[in-house]
Amino acid sequence: MKWLFHFILSHSIFIAFCAAALSLQTLQLLSLPINEYLLAFIFFAALGGYNTYWILSSYSFNRHITFRSFLQKRSSSFLVLIAAITGMGLCLVHLQLFMYNLMIAALLLAVYSLPVTPFKRLHFMLQAGVLKTIILALTWTIITTMVPLQISILSMGHTALLIFISRFLFMLMLCIIFDKRDAAVDKLRGLQSLATEIKPVVLHYLIGLIFLVYIFISYFMLAHQVSMPQVIALIITGMVTIFVYINSLKKRGYFFYYFLVDGLMFLSALLTGLAGWVIHNT
Numbered sequence: 209m210k211w212l213f214h215f216i217l218s219h220s221i222f223i224a225f226c227a228a229a230l231s232l233q234t235l236q237l238l239s240l241p242i243n244e245y246l247l248a249f250i251f252f253a254a255l256g257g258y259n260t261y262w263i264l265s266s267y268s269f270n271r272h273i274t275f276r277s278f279l280q281k282r283s284s285s286f287l288v289l290i291a292a293i294t295g296m297g298l299c300l301v302h303l304q305l306f307m308y309n310l311m312i313a314a315l316l317l318a319v320y321s322l323p324v325t326p327f328k329r330l331h332f333m334l335q336a337g338v339l340k341t342i343i344l345a346l347t348w349t350i351i352t353t354m355v356p357l358q359i360s361i362l363s364m365g366h367t368a369l370l371i372f373i374s375r376f377l378f379m380l381m382l383c384i385i386f387d388k389r390d391a392a393v394d395k396l397r398g399l400q401s402l403a404t405e406i407k408p409v410v411l412h413y414l415i416g417l418i419f420l421v422y423i424f425i426s427y428f429m430l431a432h433q434v435s436m437p438q439v440i441a442l443i444i445t446g447m448v449t450i451f452v453y454i455n456s457l458k459k460r461g462y463f464f465y466y467f468l469v470d471g472l473m474f475l476s477a478l479l480t481g482l483a484g485w486v487i488h489n490t
Contacts, residue, residue: 220258227254229477230352249299256292345379377422437483445476
């Protein structure tokens, strides 16, 4: 069973479930109907996007081996990518997607991936620094809010906009945790991120500020149709995220980041889902 758990984490299957869970959370917070095919599409899209990124990254930093050897080494990733593309295609048959959001998310993901491509002319993003971290958080926010809502950001109501801002701040905290872990390796590879550009003490203050704004936005949702139990669930998630950030200051292993840190997304959706269930059963 351990190998299966590792396979699920290493091939981004778990994080794809987290993307679908956050998308479901968006719909639940707004009391909107749930389209299973749309959630499945988001799952497969996240799965395909992440496996594409890891394949590009692996090839870019292992160009000393032959392409044939690389294909054999990453064969499982290619199989998962094919499965993801197939799944997206099957879901599309049952959907009429608002493509504008997907195009923006795909473009942002492509820009984020430029530093790990094997094409040196595209490596100007190596010096993007803070922008790189923000792009990833924004991509996740669009995929888990605007895509499930199937509307443009200009068409968002007050509640949806608050959820968008809250989700962005939450994802930014998670991205900072990962950036801090990768700071040493990123410096060696010439990559820049928020964690490589800002001193550790300043980074602590920054994530504290992001947390406080996240709490304020979450609390402000009370005035816009989101229930108290759901708001409490969002606040608890934020508090757990800060606790995880503090624990990440010590050296942590693979499962800490790819299960516990990524799992905060699933935790957030789970807590608000339970809060909604309590509301409807009392």
